[in-house]
Amino acid sequence: MGSTITANRLTDGVVVWHDGQRGWTTDRAEAALLEGEALDGLLARVRRDDQQLAVDIRGVEIEDGVPAEYRERLRAQGPSVRGDLLRKGHDWAEGPFPPPPSRSHSSPHAGIYRYDEADREFLRQRAAQFGNQVERRLKGELNEEEFKPLRLMNGLYLQLHGYMLRVAIPYGVLSSTQLRQMAYIARHYDRGYGHFTTRQNIQFNWPRLTDTPEILRLLAEADIHGIQTSGNCVRNVTTDQYAGAAADEVVDPRLYAEILRQYSTDHPEFTYLPRKFKIAITGSEQDRAAIRVHDIGLIARRNPAGEVGFELHAGGGLGRTPIIATKLRDWLPAQDLLRYVEAVLRVYNALGRRDNIYKARIKILIRETGAEEFRRMVEAEFAALPADYALLTDDLLAAVGARFEEPPFQALPEAAPAFDAALAQLPGFSDWVARNTHPHRVPGYISATVTLKPAGGIPGDATAEEMELIAGLSEQYSFGELRVSHEQNLILPHVEKEALPVLYAALRKAGLADANAGLVTNIIACPGMDYCALATARAIPVAQRLSERFAAREAEIGPLDLNISGCINACGQHHIGHIGLLGVNRNGEEVYQITLGGASDEQAAIGGIIGPAVPSEDVPDAIGKIVDAYVARRTEGERFIDTYRRLGAAPFKEAVYGAH
Amino acid sequence: MALIDIAGREIPADDRVPLALEELPEGQGLAVLLPAGTLAEEVAPLLPRLALVVVEFPKFRDGRGFTLGRALRERHGFTGDIRAAGHVIPDQLALLRQCGFSSIATPAEHPPAQWQGLKDPTQRQLLQRLLGGEGVARAQA
Numbered sequence: 028m029g030s031t032i033t034a035n036r037l038t039d040g041v042v043v044w045h046d047g048q049r050g051w052t053t054d055r056a057e058a059a060l061l062e063g064e065a066l067d068g069l070l071a072r073v074r075r076d077d078q079q080l081a082v083d084i085r086g087v088e089i090e091d092g093v094p095a096e097y098r099e100r101l102r103a104q105g106p107s108v109r110g111d112l113l114r115k116g117h118d119w120a121e122g123p124f125p126p127p128p129s130r131s132h133s134s135p136h137a138g139i140y141r142y143d144e145a146d147r148e149f150l151r152q153r154a155a156q157f158g159n160q161v162e163r164r165l166k167g168e169l170n171e172e173e174f175k176p177l178r179l180m181n182g183l184y185l186q187l188h189g190y191m192l193r194v195a196i197p198y199g200v201l202s203s204t205q206l207r208q209m210a211y212i213a214r215h216y217d218r219g220y221g222h223f224t225t226r227q228n229i230q231f232n233w234p235r236l237t238d239t240p241e242i243l244r245l246l247a248e249a250d251i252h253g254i255q256t257s258g259n260c261v262r263n264v265t266t267d268q269y270a271g272a273a274a275d276e277v278v279d280p281r282l283y284a285e286i287l288r289q290y291s292t293d294h295p296e297f298t299y300l301p302r303k304f305k306i307a308i309t310g311s312e313q314d315r316a317a318i319r320v321h322d323i324g325l326i327a328r329r330n331p332a333g334e335v336g337f338e339l340h341a342g343g344g345l346g347r348t349p350i351i352a353t354k355l356r357d358w359l360p361a362q363d364l365l366r367y368v369e370a371v372l373r374v375y376n377a378l379g380r381r382d383n384i385y386k387a388r389i390k391i392l393i394r395e396t397g398a399e400e401f402r403r404m405v406e407a408e409f410a411a412l413p414a415d416y417a418l419l420t421d422d423l424l425a426a427v428g429a430r431f432e433e434p435p436f437q438a439l440p441e442a443a444p445a446f447d448a449a450l451a452q453l454p455g456f457s458d459w460v461a462r463n464t465h466p467h468r469v470p471g472y473i474s475a476t477v478t479l480k481p482a483g484g485i486p487g488d489a490t491a492e493e494m495e496l497i498a499g500l501s502e503q504y505s506f507g508e509l510r511v512s513h514e515q516n517l518i519l520p521h522v523e524k525e526a527l528p529v530l531y532a533a534l535r536k537a538g539l540a541d542a543n544a545g546l547v548t549n550i551i552a553c554p555g556m557d558y559c560a561l562a563t564a565r566a567i568p569v570a571q572r573l574s575e576r577f578a579a580r581e582a583e584i585g586p587l588d589l590n591i592s593g594c595i596n597a598c599g600q601h602h603i604g605h606i607g608l609l610g611v612n613r614n615g616e617e618v619y620q621i622t623l624g625g626a627s628d629e630q631a632a633i634g635g636i637i638g639p640a641v642p643s644e645d646v647p648d649a650i651g652k653i654v655d656a657y658v659a660r661r662t663e664g665e666r667f668i669d670t671y672r673r674l675g676a677a678p679f680k681e682a683v684y685g686a687h
Numbered sequence: 688m689a690l691i692d693i694a695g696r697e698i699p700a701d702d703r704v705p706l707a708l709e710e711l712p713e714g715q716g717l718a719v720l721l722p723a724g725t726l727a728e729e730v731a732p733l734l735p736r737l738a739l740v741v742v743e744f745p746k747f748r749d750g751r752g753f754t755l756g757r758a759l760r761e762r763h764g765f766t767g768d769i770r771a772a773g774h775v776i777p778d779q780l781a782l783l784r785q786c787g788f789s790s791i792a793t794p795a796e797h798p799p800a801q802w803q804g805l806k807d808p809t810q811r812q813l814l815q816r817l818l819g820g821e822g823v824a825r826a827q828a
Binding site: 146149152156159170288289290293295296297299300365373411417 | 726747748749750751753755757758762776778781782783784785786796797801805806807813814816817819
């Protein structure tokens, strides 16, 4: 028994231990084992004296020569799901590096918001500002408590093994050049891969603090950033992955999402909110953006006169207290969007709780004040702002809209003989088309999903090589444009149907043609305890076992959303999976609560827990029993969620836990 | 504690002692101290009698003061001095300016020298440019 003192090294995040005399070491074997006064004394001293060397300094209990807690053992060796990285050491590639892709690529037709020099200069200045903040932190002008919110507002977290940088993919739209730039960052400043998240961001797991300003500067050259991807501010605005491409879309939400991005970036009043604030917007009646579980959710519509407006919801969210949002407005004219959002944010900033971070989200404020009273306050605030306040005039909308170039679509013939022939002849193609494509608004085109969910893979992870390959395919087949979905997949939004068989063959060759979009193996999972400092269970290994188990049956099982979170914060959105799994630590054992009946679409619902949590290794069997119970009871063509809604939880409870 | 103006320049010390709202005497040109959580509506009726409003930030992460400052300046048209006090950091200077603050009582660990010469892109919001001097840009006026 005894404890060692551990921390992360300030400059690069590497896990270090104190040797009791000389200082910090990266070799745990050299860590001093201390007890009682010696432990307390040294802890107090290094916490006082070593603020500029180490972060998150604390004692860790040791049993039988290793940390008692599994989390700490993981911290000592690296993520359990990346054996290839274990004990690889802490070597970062040293430059000089080749010129970044932004020098040679431009993706001229991708439907991203086109930056001008002023937009780009803003990002450069932000990167320089962060560089200055890092310098002041290293000098001691800013302490860690002050620096933390500043680094978070630039996307930089401190996780289990070190720093993690979250970069925004605004409303999920990116160009091939931007994806190449991300691959470049992954290769030269990280460990060769990135992780796409459920909120249309990408995360790099191993950046050094001291490299981060340079990383942000490089991202700025490709018009991307990590601004407000964390912190208690308005986060990356998310939308439907088919925005601007889908046949069933009424209003292109990218325009409004971009305006909200510009509005909320560095907003002087709303950068230190009680808690984070997430906005999602859909322009289609089929909600693919999960707007009802966001702090503000918007459905863009047209009225009979053809004018754009929004149905506005607020106070939805997952986490500890999952709540479906309250509808505040049936119709908000588009021109008043910012004025109304400002009214909501102002009421929230003034009255949201700051005494308890678990009760600080707007959903709790709305629940505690009551929907009617909250709506009254927002409407009063809205009415008190000048009628022309931040008015989105037709001119302004046209100016921002013009930044989104329409790709040079061809007028294609109705017939697609190569596509039709492949449907009949090319093995696997018809299944892939049925599941991984979505109808396009332009005749002859289609949107294609590249799932990052191979059987046994890590959901949402992509290597630098995969990113480059997919970027290249987007240049060849989709005007150099890509999307990221909240299901953690990549999409080529504008593919000619006639070219789809060739694209499919190329993806297949690269091992990226899994036909599992919307199926049980297309699992949403958070990074869990393998990476995350908050997690209480490892979500990735469970996802891997489940996708391996069900890969052969996925087609037979049909549409099913399975979401896994590694802790109560619910980043894996387990509450809104048709089947949800929540990992918790029960006396040192990772166990999973099973919820059923959640949904993220226009019939959004929070899933219900069906019984006691099951041990991690028993999860595949338990899910197998649920799936079998569904298959045995479903009517012709009935989806899992519909069977669940028809029958309730009882048959599934019985399948997992027996009749008693 | 040293005072600075909203451009980050040190200004002479101020010997006025701001009083709590409920302790405010009769008269004009008064100074008041508003703890975090004070709503603009509670102060609005007294504004004509005030020369200085000190808005307290218990922690720099507690952003309620930004809403209070902005509401006093924009909604209620207060033209006197609005001063940030408590725990604020140099990186918030531009935000404070845009929310109507006109002076800062700097905390001991962030003396006036730290507030000068910071390159701060937050002075120029993206949307301000977009709205062409309207709306949010008004906060700058």
